[in-house]
Amino acid sequence: MRNTIAWGAAVVASALILSACGGGTAEPTSTDAGPGVDNSGIELTIWVDANREPAVAAAAQLFEAETGATVVLVQKNFEDLRTDFIAQVPTGEGPDITIGAHDWTGAFVTAGVVNTVDIGDKAADFEQVALDAFSYDGQLYGLPYALETIALIQNVDLVGTDAPATFEDMIATGLAAGTDRPFVINVGAGGDGYTSYGFQTSFGAPVFVQEADGSYTSEVGMGGPDGVAFATWLSENGMAGNGYFSTDVDYDINQSLFSEGAAPYTIQGPWAIGTYTDAGVNVAVNPIPSAGGGTAAPFVGVQGFYVSSQSQNTLLANEFLITYIATEEAQRALYDADPRIPAYIAVAEQVASDPIVAGFIASAQNGVPMPSIPEMGSVWDFWNAAEAAIVSGADPESTWLQMIADLEAAIS
Amino acid sequence: MAISRATKTPATRLSRWWAEVGWKYPLALLVFFYAASPLVYVVSASLAQRGTLAGTARLFASISPNNYENLNNTAFWSWVVNTLIIGGSTAFGAVLMGAAAAYAFSRFRFRGRRTSLTSLLIIQMFPQTVAFVAVFLLLISLGRVTPLLGINSTVALICVYLGGALGANTFLMFGFFNSIPKEIDESAKIDGATHAQIFWKIIMPLVTPVLAVVGLLAFIGVFGDFILARIILTSEHNWTLAVGMYQWVSAELSANWGLFAAGAVVASLPVLVLFLALQKYIVGGLTAGSVKG
Amino acid sequence: MSVRPSHATTGAGRPSPAGEPHSRQWRGLGIGFLIKLLLMGIVNALGVAVVLAAWASESWAILGAMVVIVVVVDWIYFSKRALPLKYLTPGLIFLAIFQLFTMAYTGYVAFTNYGTGHAGSQTQAVDALLIQNERRLETSPSFVLSIVRDGDELGFAIVVDGAVRVGSPESPLTEAPDAEVDQAGRVVSLPDWEVVSRAELLSDRGLQQAVVDLRVPVSDEPEDGSIRTREGSTGAIYRSVLEWDPDAQTMTNVDTGTVYSVTDRGRFEAPDGTQLPVGWYVTVGFENFTRAVTDSNYSTPLLRVAGWTFAFAILTVLSSFILGLILAIVYNDPRVRGRKFIRTLFILPYAFPAFMSGLLWRGMLNPEYGIINEFFFMDAYIPWLSDPWLAKFAILYVNLWLSYPYWFLVCTGALQALPTETMEAARIDGAGRWRTFRSVTMPLITVSTAPLAIASFAFNFNNFTLIYFLTEGRPRFTDTSAPLGHTDILISAIYQISGVAGGRADYGLASALSIIVFIVVGAISALAFRQTRKLEEMN
Known part of the structure; x- marks a missing residue:
């Protein structure tokens, strides 16, 4: 899989870039705008979710002290940020900056x-993949700070630390462990x-076809x-089959079963x-095992900061992001607040041990x-619903193909 | 009337009592079970050691104040205060406006009286879920003039709720007002009382039960409203309970079932207290008047 | 018939006005008038304050509306006429601003294509397209940049290969040999130009905006691009690919020469049909309404949703009414002791906020881990919320739990308000208990509760909270592509279509559906009211 190589290479290459590049030539000297600046009338509004609020607040404090501007943090559900940003920016009431996911x-x-x-020059401090993720049609639209992905998490006390190579291996080991379930996964009533x-990707069925350069x-x-092969497999492992996938297991239940x-x-x-370590579970993290023979390639998401096109404080917003967020300390604080893989190479290296x-x-x-x-926005609805239907016992082939047809009709 | 004759033996009296009255006690127990079992479950879940749904399926398997203590680490208490302020103000405004309107409909004869009363009710049926775009734009424009009425202001939210203060409330009160004999205000009028004096000094004290009911309904309405509050109150410390607590269980990546249960127990207390305090009015207030529409 | 509510005679501790002696003094112009003057003074002062603020912020519509409100309010409260309006006005003002306006605006949105890809005005779309298509030259390095000023004219000074260059939008970059540069490579002073300090830049929002918008051409050749800065301390060379011609209303790609012109759908389109990504919203006439009815993707599932909506609204009112009525009759019996206590226990669910109940029951009904199956069905596996019929049943059951206390209270009240003379007359006539109930109690109760039943029907017709928190409309329809489900009612379907929850937003269509739903519910309710009015004794 082309992409796999690209991602792997990027992570490795990032270390080299770091050592080669000792820092940008343009060192912004914001400090000369000392605390005496009367900037009290200017407010920079930033939307954050609960997880990242403390870290952004820390960076904001420094920014406030040095520029005199006021930073207003508005906390929202992460899931609401996307729709609210699209709905509110055109009204002029949106934020200057929002946290968001690259997708x-x-x-x-499109919404402008x-x-x-x-x-x-600070681009060199970030993983190239993270920057690529926030690029659209050749332009960069966000400042990345973290990569996130999911992985196989296993209870060391029950099954050791060895990574199972295939889904069958994992189930076999899981059954041997003698627990209620050999394996638990979040599906929920709405599908996941x-x-x-x-x-799914281990069956060779990506959501969208990728170009040679990795773009979709x-x-x-x-x-x-x-x-269809994936759908059939899902059905076999669903509630009509051996029940490893169940719509009764939502995030909450998944957490408690594993804990x-x-x-x-x-x-x-x-x-x-x-949640797991709090409950005293000794965990190990491994790549997801293959179910269909190919590499199991989960989605990698990148999180970062977007600037509103209707911001009245564009200059300050950029100043905040470039001078106060794109720094090692701020990125480290963000990692400590919300431990995902840092997009900032120096921080990634610190935590990789x-x-x-x-x-x-x-x-x-x-x-x-x-x-x-x-x-992609249209995909989730159809895709999740079809998954939930198949897991709960609907005919895999017809449900899946119907979903594909509906999806193609919706995005055409 | 159950008239027991001397000729009946105690046994037949007992079976008669059982047939007429006695069976109502076990039935009450059954209904109580239906009404309260979910609430018992919430209390049990709120006391559970670990705050997950699957961990709470056995009632009172563990007792721990953890969840209640954790409420202090959230903005829960400011949400309670907000909800009480918004609910209280809305209830107060709704009662005043509704009562005034009901008085007008009940005591004055004017053209289109019936039609306007029905229209008020029907306007309330407009589905608000999509109107949020309009509400949002309206508050943005108002907020430019005075921030007090802008986005993220509790005053603005109260005003939006008061926009729906007429309607069902007026209708409920209208019936009740009609049940107050006209002769009362007519005799006051003969004595030289103005319409305002009649309204404030004679009618209002007489209609207290329905005022209590409407106030309570308005309060409960605010308590349960989610969409408008979510759109208007943007910052966390301004949220109401509905907005804040929904976030605990909706956020994909948080398992806060126990926290939610503890919050729900605490949050239902003010409503329960109101209910008990106003109980003597509620039964009389709800329909007493509407027999005569 | 004239029925006095039970409380009127038992109003504990309140002086009974009916018993007031006729000689009571009603003062004409007393405290009441003073209070009125005071209140009107406050209202006028607030009104004038808003008018002034509206003037200052140039919000003409609000200014106009406020003037009208103040004038009308003054007229109503100081004239001798318009008596009913004196009592109706406060509520009506709030109604007009916060209810009627939003309805009218939703009506307007129903005639536009507001939604994904058409989210703002044309100006915003143009801005966004220009932003998106101004690209940094791949060969451009980052320059250390200073902002310089000559009177009103702003410019940039940068250092290229050790030489200082300065320029403004009017005059492209030229060398400035006598400039002074500090250790960080930043220009600190220049002949003819004043260097703007960072402190000043950060404290002046107007200046910031001007700096962000400033483009200094690199040379006389537009092809070479221009310098811009984002945060005021570094710059780079950018070039715009798109050019906006406001007179011709066209966008031109300067590289390919393609001309994009405005379509009546709110997009820029090239002759070959390709479109620029950002659009704006325009009015589209009745299209949303015809789509709601004719597009089989929406109309077929929406018909099913409408069917369930009616079934749900009717069944839920009926079931909770019947249960409430039965309980009210059973416990409206003076021989039952502790009735007050029993009543309090019965109305417990009513004290529990609706949104919490939805979430609570959702958890309790989880087939494998919920307490309902675990406790009541011996751990059997009953898919309460994922089977279409069971989910519908579950919704009705939960809503019964939520709303029977209301009807219990209403019916208890209605029973207690029944004219005792009528009841006694029936009893004296020898009517049995069942007959009395059927021919006297029931009709009276029906008449007295009918308006509330209609209100309850309308409320449940739009009972978004319950559906959203309990099932979110699931399980999904499997035979249609619309993102709707078996337990969706119209209002939650509209919410889904509006795209608030994610996916593709279509506020235009959602608004059109709201209007349609409103007309349907309104018409049914109006008819129902007319029917009940026939039943009632009219004055």
């Missing part, structure tokens, strides 16, 4: 709500295509025999680790970037 870029560009970002995507076309790639040791394996992201982070990095190296084309 929103296409929708933001996002400004371009130019981080100049994201979490199962690693298995709007051609749906998960139809055809490979997609209680009722299942030795699950697929989750770094955000879930805290942690075996859990290393496990997620290994999984990310197998991964593919989540498409950022606007068509």
